[in-house]
Amino acid sequence: MSKLARTGKWPGILLASGILAVCLVLALALGPASLSVGRIWHLLLAGPVKGDLDNAIFWQIRMPRVLTAALVGAALAVAGVILQDLFLNPLTDPYVTGVSSGAALGATIGIVLHMTNLPWMTVLAIVGGLGTLLIVWMAARRRGRIDIFVLLLAGVTISYLASALVTVLMIKANQDMTAIIYWLMGSFSGRGWPDVRIALVTIPFMVLPLFFTREMDIMLQGEKRAMELGVEVERNKRMLLVTAGVLTALAVSVSGIIGFVGLVVPHIVRLLVGPGHRGLLPVSLLSGASLMVIADLLSRTVISPNEIPVGVVTTFVGAPLFVYLLRRGRRT
Amino acid sequence: MTPAPKSGRAVGAPRPAEGSAGAAPLVALKDVDFAYDQRPVLRRIGFTLEAGDFVGIVGPNGSGKSTLVDLIDGIHQPAAGEVLVKGLPTRQYKRRDMAREVALVPQHFDLDFDLDVREVVEMGGYCRGKDPAASGDPDQMLARLGVADLASRRFSELSGGEKQLVVLAQALMQQAPLLLLDEPASALDVSHQLRLFDLLKELNAGGLTVLCILHDLNLALHYFDKLLVLSDGEVAAFGPPDDVLRPEVVEAVYGVRAYLHRHAGRTYLTFSPRLRGERRGRVHLICGGGTGAGMMRELADAGYEVTAGVLNALDTDEETGRELGLQMAVEAPFSTVGEEAHAENLELLRAADLVVLSAVPISHGNARNVEAAREALAAGIPVWADEGVRANDFVGVVDELADAGAQFFAGEEALLAAVRGRSAPGAQASVRPDPPLDDGSVLPPGGVAT
Numbered sequence: 047m048s049k050l051a052r053t054g055k056w057p058g059i060l061l062a063s064g065i066l067a068v069c070l071v072l073a074l075a076l077g078p079a080s081l082s083v084g085r086i087w088h089l090l091l092a093g094p095v096k097g098d099l100d101n102a103i104f105w106q107i108r109m110p111r112v113l114t115a116a117l118v119g120a121a122l123a124v125a126g127v128i129l130q131d132l133f134l135n136p137l138t139d140p141y142v143t144g145v146s147s148g149a150a151l152g153a154t155i156g157i158v159l160h161m162t163n164l165p166w167m168t169v170l171a172i173v174g175g176l177g178t179l180l181i182v183w184m185a186a187r188r189r190g191r192i193d194i195f196v197l198l199l200a201g202v203t204i205s206y207l208a209s210a211l212v213t214v215l216m217i218k219a220n221q222d223m224t225a226i227i228y229w230l231m232g233s234f235s236g237r238g239w240p241d242v243r244i245a246l247v248t249i250p251f252m253v254l255p256l257f258f259t260r261e262m263d264i265m266l267q268g269e270k271r272a273m274e275l276g277v278e279v280e281r282n283k284r285m286l287l288v289t290a291g292v293l294t295a296l297a298v299s300v301s302g303i304i305g306f307v308g309l310v311v312p313h314i315v316r317l318l319v320g321p322g323h324r325g326l327l328p329v330s331l332l333s334g335a336s337l338m339v340i341a342d343l344l345s346r347t348v349i350s351p352n353e354i355p356v357g358v359v360t361t362f363v364g365a366p367l368f369v370y371l372l373r374r375g376r377r378t
Numbered sequence: 379m380t381p382a383p384k385s386g387r388a389v390g391a392p393r394p395a396e397g398s399a400g401a402a403p404l405v406a407l408k409d410v411d412f413a414y415d416q417r418p419v420l421r422r423i424g425f426t427l428e429a430g431d432f433v434g435i436v437g438p439n440g441s442g443k444s445t446l447v448d449l450i451d452g453i454h455q456p457a458a459g460e461v462l463v464k465g466l467p468t469r470q471y472k473r474r475d476m477a478r479e480v481a482l483v484p485q486h487f488d489l490d491f492d493l494d495v496r497e498v499v500e501m502g503g504y505c506r507g508k509d510p511a512a513s514g515d516p517d518q519m520l521a522r523l524g525v526a527d528l529a530s531r532r533f534s535e536l537s538g539g540e541k542q543l544v545v546l547a548q549a550l551m552q553q554a555p556l557l558l559l560d561e562p563a564s565a566l567d568v569s570h571q572l573r574l575f576d577l578l579k580e581l582n583a584g585g586l587t588v589l590c591i592l593h594d595l596n597l598a599l600h601y602f603d604k605l606l607v608l609s610d611g612e613v614a615a616f617g618p619p620d621d622v623l624r625p626e627v628v629e630a631v632y633g634v635r636a637y638l639h640r641h642a643g644r645t646y647l648t649f650s651p652r653l654r655g656e657r658r659g660r661v662h663l664i665c666g667g668g669t670g671a672g673m674m675r676e677l678a679d680a681g682y683e684v685t686a687g688v689l690n691a692l693d694t695d696e697e698t699g700r701e702l703g704l705q706m707a708v709e710a711p712f713s714t715v716g717e718e719a720h721a722e723n724l725e726l727l728r729a730a731d732l733v734v735l736s737a738v739p740i741s742h743g744n745a746r747n748v749e750a751a752r753e754a755l756a757a758g759i760p761v762w763a764d765e766g767v768r769a770n771d772f773v774g775v776v777d778e779l780a781d782a783g784a785q786f787f788a789g790e791e792a793l794l795a796a797v798r799g800r801s802a803p804g805a806q807a808s809v810r811p812d813p814p815l816d817d818g819s820v821l822p823p824g825g826v827a828t
Contacts, residue, residue, distance in 0.1 A: 134490065264501045266491045271484060273453055275552070276477030276505030321491035 055325035058318065062332035066116070069336040073112045073343040078350055079103055106238070114237040114300055115342040115356075116335040117245035119307055121297040123334020124252045125290040126308030127315075127327055131262055132286055133194055139309035140294040143287075144201040147208035148178025149298040154212045154226050158219045168244055168299040175295030178204050183287070192283055194269070231355040232302030234342045241300045248296050251289050252331055258282060259323035266321060306360040307334055307341075310368045317371045337364060402465030404429050404556055404587055405450055410459035412445060419445045420611045423459070427589060429555065432582045434598045434619075435591045437608030438632055443591045444485065446608065447558045450589070452476045463556075477505035481549040485560040485591075487541065489533050495520070495544050496529045502551025519547045523577065538565035542574070550581075557581070559590040563597065575601045595647050599623055607631055623647065625703075635678070637701050650679035658682050662730035662754075664747045668694035669736040669764075669790075676794045678702050685730060687723035688715045688747055715746040723747065727754050736790070737766030740773055748775040755782045762787055 075081045081089070081100060094105040125140035133142075140146065152174020156167045182204055186197035212230070216223050255262065261282045265272045269279045294308075311334045312326070319325040341359040348354060405427040412420040420442045427433060435443050448454050449461050452468030461468045463479050471479070481502075489498065496516050503513030520526050523543050528536065533544060542562055549557060559578070563571045575597060582588050592598055598605055598619060605622045607615040609631040615622040628636035628647065635650040661677050663670045663686040670686060671694055677684045687707025689696040699706045707723035709715050715723075727733055733754045740748055751761045761784040768776050768786075780786070787793050 260501075260504060263493075263497070264504055266493070267487070267489055267498075267501070270453065271487065273473055274451060274477065274482045274484065275501060275548075276474040278473050316492075321493060322497060 055319070055322075055328070058325050058329045059332070062329045062336070066332045066336045066339075069339045069343075070112060070116065073115070073339045074104065074108050076343060076347055077103070077108060110238045110242045111234050111236075111342070112339055114241045114245050115234045115338045117242070117248055118234075118297045118301045118304065119311075119334040119336070119338025119341075120252060120331045121245075121248040121293040121334075122304070122308035122338075123311040123315075123330040124255065124327060125293040125297070126334075127312040127323075127330045128255060128262075128286050128290040129308075130312055131266060131321075131323075132283065132290075133198055134266070134268065135198070136313065137309075138198070139305070140290060140297070141205070141303070141305070141308070142198060142201050143291060143294070144178040144182050144204035144208065145175040145291050145294040146298045146303050147205040147212075149175035149295050150230055150303060151208040151211055151215075152177075153229055153299070153302075154215050157222050157225050157229065158215050165240075171299035172295045174208075175298060176291060178208065179287070179291040179295075191280055192287070194283075197287075229302045232304035232357045233345075233353065234301060234356060235346070235353055237300065244296060244300050248293055251293050251296075254289055255286065255323075256327055258285070259327060262286070262323040262327075263321075301356075304338070304357045304360060306357065306364050307337055310364045311337060314364075314368055314371055402462065403427060404431075404464060405589075406460075406462040406465075407449070408460045408462070410449065410456045410461060412442075412449060412454060412456050414445075418611060420449070420456075423611075423613055425606060425613060425616050427556070427587060429587055430582070430585060431587050431589070432579070432601075432603045433589050433606060434602035434604070435589065435606045435608060436593070436595060436598050436623075437614070438610075441608040442611045443608055444560050447482065447560055447589070447591060450556075450558060451480045451482050474505045477552050477554065479554050480556045480558060481552040481554040483542075483546050483549045483557070483559040483562050485562075485564065487545045491534075493533050494529070495531050495533050495536070498533045498544055499529075499547045499551060502548035505552055514551050514553065516547070516551065519550055520544075522550075523547050539567065539570040542566060542570075546574075546577075555585075556587045556589065559588070561591050561593065563592055563594065571597065595623055595628065599645060599647065620645065637703070639701055650675075659731045660685065660729060662686065662727045662733045663695075663736065664733065664738070664751060665695050665736035666690065666693055666738040666744060669738045670695045671698040672790055673734065673736065673793065674698050674702060674704065678704070685726040687726055688719045688744065688750075714743045720746050720750065723750050724753060727751070728757060728759070730754070730759060733759055733761040734793070735761065735763040735767055735779075735784070737764040737770060739770040740767065740775060742773055745773045745775050748779055751784065752779055752782050755779075755784060760785070762793070764789060764793075 071083060071086065074086050075083060079100070081104065085100065086104070089101055089104040092101065095101045122140050126138075129140060129143065130136060130138045149171040152170035152172070153167055155174070156170040161167065161170065182197055182200045183192065185200035186193050188196075212226070216226050261272070261277050264275050264277050265279065265282065267275075269283075272279050312330050315326055315330045315333055319329050337360060338356075341363055342356050344363070345354045345356040345359045403426040407423050407425055410420060410423040411418065423446065435446065437443050445454065449456060450463070450468070452461070452463070452471055452473075455461075455469050463471070463476070468476065499516035499519055500513075502519075503516070506513035517526065517529050520529050523546060525540065525543050525547075528540060528544060533541065536544065542565055546559075546562065557578075562574055566574060571594075578588050578590065579601060590602070600619075602619055604617060605615070605619045606613060607622055607627065614631050615627055625636040625638055625647070628634070628649075632649075637648045637650075639646045639648060658681040660683040663673060663677075663684060665671075665673070665686060666689055674684055674686065674695065675698065684699075684702070685705045686695065686699050688709050689699065689706055690709050690711050690713065692711045696706065696708060705726060707719050707726055709719040727750055733751050735748070735751055738744070751763075755761050761779065763776065763779065763784050763786050765786050765788050771777075
C-alpha cells in the first residue's frame with residue numbers, strides 16, 4: 047500500500063494532474079507532423095488561424111481529438127469507480143449495466159439507416175444507452191428499492207440481447223458492416239469540435255459525485271450498514287446509477303466501445319491512493335484521461351499511417367501496469 | 379423529521395429530558411408483525427425500552443432476533459403494528475435522524491476495501507454532520523475503548539476481536555442514546571467477551587440504553603438487567619433474568635434439558651441435548667457416595683428417565699440427582715435406610731424398566747437397597763450390577779442378588795460407553811426389556827455371566 051493514502055488526497059491529485067499535463071502535451075506534439083513544445087505554446091497562444099498548416103493540424107485535428115479522448119477516458123474511469131463500488135464487485139466496468147450495448151445498438155441503427163450525421167448518431171447512441179439503463183432499472187426495482195444483484199444480471203442479459211440485435215443488423219445490412227465494426231471497436235479518428243462539445247457534457251456528471259464522496263465511502267460497507275449509519279442509500283444509489291449511465295452513454299456515443307479503461311483505472315488508482323473517494327474519484331478521473339490520451343497517441347503513431355484500434359492499446363498499456371501494481375501492492 | 383440535538387455531548391452521557399415531561403419511552407413496539415415476503419418472522423411483538431435499560435435478547439437461531447433489531451432501527455417496516463422510537467413511528471424518520479437516535483453494531487461486518495481503522499470509525503460520525511466538533515474524534519473514541527493503537531492500522535488486517543471493537547467505536551460515534559448489538563460476542567474469545575460486556579455495562583452506567591442479542595445464556599444471566607426471550611417469532615418471556623431463564627422456559631424455547639446450579643452466590647445454567655418429548659425408558663439407580671453421579675447425568679442426557687434411591691441427603695449422588703431434578707427416595711443424612719424411604723424406593727423401582735446397582739459400598743446401613751433390587755428381579759425387572767460392588771460388599775448380600783439373576787457389567791465406563799454408542803443396555807419402554815446385544819443375549823456390556 048502506498049503512503050499516498052495516508053498523506054491525504056492532494057499529493058495524488060497534483061501528481062495525476064501533472065501526468066495528465068505531460069500526456070496532453072505529448073499527444074498534441076506527436077504525430078505524422080511533429081510539433082515542438084515551443085511551437086505548441088505558440089499555437090496555443092495564437093488560437094485558430096486560417097491558412098497555416100501547423101495551426102490547422104493543431105486546432106482542427108489534434109486538439110479536438112485529444113480533448114475528446116481525455117474526456118471519454120475520464121468519464122469511463124469515473125463511471126467505473128461508481129459502478130465497482132455500487133456493485134461491490136471489482137470485475138464491474140461501465141459496460142455491465144448494458145448501457146454501452148444499448149448505445150451500440152442505437153449507433154448501429156443510425157449506421158443502417160444512414161443517419162450518420164453527427165447529432166443523429168450521438169442522439170441514437172445516447173437514447174439506446176439510457177433506454178437500456180431504464181429497462182434494467184425497471185427490472186431491478188422491487189418495492190421502491192433497486193436490487194443491485196438483479197440489476198447486474200439484468201444488465202448483462204440486456205447486453206447480450208443488444209449485441210445479438212447488432213449482429214442481426216450487421217448481417218441484414220452487410221454493405222454497412224465495416225462501418226459498424228469500426229464503430230464498435232471504438233476510435234477517436236477524425237473526431238472534431240462537435241464531438242468535443244458532446245464530450246464536454248460529461249463534465250457536470252463527473253463533478254457531481256465529488257459532492258457525495260462521504261456517502262460513497264460509507265456505502266463501501268454494504269447497503270445495510272450504510273443505512274444504519276444514516277445514509278439515504280436508495281437516493282444515493284439512484285443518483286449514482288444515473289450519473290454512471292449518462293457518463294457511459296455519452297462516452298460511448300462519441301468514441302464507440304473502448305474497453306479496459308473503466309475496469310482497470312479505478313483499480314490502479316485504488317492501489318495508489320486507497321479506496322477513499324475524496325482521493326479515488328479525482329485521481330481516477332485524471333488518470334483515465336491520461337491513459338486514454340496516451341493510448342490514442344500510440345494507436346495513431348505506432349503503425350502510422352494506419353491506426354491500431356484504441357481499445358487494443360488501452361489493454362496493452364493497462365494490463366501490464368495493472369499486474370505490476372497488483373504484485374507490488376501485495377508485497378507491501 | 380424529528381428534532382435531533384446537535385450537541386457534541388459525549389457518548390453515554392445522560393440525555394437531557396427532551397420536550398414534554400413524561401415523554402414517550404425510548405422504544406415501544408406494539409403488536410408488531412413482520413414477514414419476509416410471505417414467510418412470517420415476528421408475531422405480535424410488544425415491549426418497551428426505557429432510557430437507561432440494559433436488556434439482552436436471547437432465543438434460538440431463526441427466532442427473529444436480528445429482524446427485531448432491524449425493525450427498531452427502521453431498516454424494515456412492520457407488516458402490522460407499530461415500532462416507535464421516542465414516540466414516532468420509525469417510518470417517519472429520515473435515515474440520518476434515525477442514526478442519531480439508534481446505533482447498531484451488526485453481527486457480520488466485513489470490508490473488502492483497504493480502509494484505515496480511523497477512516498472506518500470516522501464514518502460513524504456521518505449522521506452528526508460535517509462539523510468535526512459535532513461528529514467527534516475517532517482517535518478519542520478508540521482510546522475510550524482501549525484500542526487507540528489500532529487507529530492507523532488497516533481494518534482488513536485486524537483480528538476478529540479488534541474488528542468488533544472498531545465497529546463498536548464506529549457505532550458509538552453516532553452518539554445515539556440507544557445502542558443495539560447483534561451478537562457482538564460471537565467472534566470473541568472468553569476474555570474479549572467479558573471485556574466487551576463490562577464495557578457495555580460501563581456505557582450503560584453512563585446513561586446509554588443497550589439492547590444486545592447474545593447466545594450465551596450464562597452471560598445473559600449475569601450481565602443484563604432484563605432479558606427478552608424470543609421463540610419462533612414471539613416474545614416467550616420478558617423480565618429480570620432470574621425470572622425469565624428458568625429451566626422450564628429454556629426447555630420449552632430451546633428444546634434442551636436445562637439445569638440450574640448455584641455456585642459462589644451466582645446462578646449458572648448447564649444443558650444437555652435431550653430433546654423434548656423423547657423418552658427412552660426408565661432406569662432406577664442404586665448408588666451413593668458419588669458412585670452414581672456420572673451415570674445419573676449420562677443416562678439423563680441420553681434421554682432416560684432416571685430415578686434413584688435410597689440415598690442419604692447431602693450425599694454427592696443425592697446432590698447431583700437434585701440438580702438434575704430426579705425423583706429419588708431420600709433418607710436423612712448418615713442414617714440407616716428406614717421403613718418409609720424403603721417403601722418409597724420400592725415404588726420407584728417397580729416403575730423402572732431397569733435397575734442399576736453402582737459400585738457403592740454395601741453396609742448394614744444400605745443393605746436394604748440390595749434387598750429392594752432382589753424384589754425387582756422377582757417382579758421381572760432386570761438388575762444390572764457393577765462388578766466392583768462385589769468387592770465393596772461388607773454384608774454379603776450381593777451374592778444373593780447374583781443368585782437371584784442379577785447380571786454384572788465391568789464398571790461405570792462400560793455401561794456409559796454402551797449408552798453413548800447405541801441405545802443403552804436393556805432399557806426399553808417395556809417391562810421385560812428387549813435383548814440389548816446383537817447376539818440376542820441379555821449380557822450387560824462387558825458383562826460376566828453368572
